[in-house]
Each structure stands twice: as structure tokens, then as C-alpha cells.
Amino acid sequence: MASYDVIILGAGPGGYVCAIRCAQLGLKTAVVEGRETLGGTCLNVGCIPSKALLHASHMLHEAEHNFAAMGLKGKAPTVDWKEMLAYK
Structure with a gap:
């Protein structure tokens, strides 16, 4: 059996x-x-992925509501949820 000075849970x-x-x-x-990845809840499923989705949603809102006022013309983007969830 292995021996350690410190075991971190x-x-x-x-x-x-x-x-x-x-x-x-x-x-x-x-x-x-217990998880397959290091980093804990915040990094893998909590704070950071949530912030990625919030950022993407904010960008969509900007494109739909504010781009024209800044002189940016064109079709507003659409949401591909599968790709958006993979991005997070």
C-alpha cells in the first residue's frame, strides 16, 4: 500500500x-x-461555463438590439444550442 504525507480530498x-x-x-x-476532471464544480459545470453562456447571450442581445445604432448592419445571428453548449 502506498504511503503519503498528505492526502487532499x-x-x-x-x-x-x-x-x-x-x-x-x-x-x-x-x-x-471523484470526477474525471480536475478543477471542481466552478471550473467544470458551475461559474465558468455559466459565464460563457451569459457572455454568448449578451453578444446575441448586442447583435439584435445595438449593432445597427453603431453602424453594424446585417442579419442578426441565430442560436445553435448544441454548439453553444459545447462551447461552454
Whole structure:
């Protein structure tokens, strides 16, 4: 069985920073994470993906309502939800 100086539960913003610092200090460090990806809720499904969708929605609103006043002419964009969700 492996032996560690520090075992960190969760690879969110606090967990992975803690793991890096422990390793820099020479401690044998392990991180236990239940998800397939590192970064936690905020990075993978929470704050950042939500902000990407909000930004895209804001850009659509700008195109539909404000571009003409700025001299930007043309058809307003349409939403491809599948592509938008992949972008987030």
C-alpha cells in the first residue's frame, strides 16, 4: 500500500493549489477526486461555463438590439444550442 504525507480530498481550486504547494514543500502528496476532471464544480459545470453562456447571450442581445445604432448592419445571428453548449 502506498504511503503519503498528505492526502487532499477534492481537486477544486483549493485542493489542487494545496497539492501543488505541498509537493513544492517536498511532501509526498495524493489528491482524491471523484470526477474525471480536475478543477471542481466552478471550473467544470458551475461559474465558468455559466459565464460563457451569459457572455454568448449578451453578444446575441448586442447583435439584435445595438449593432445597427453603431453602424453594424446585417442579419442578426441565430442560436445553435448544441454548439453553444459545447462551447461552454
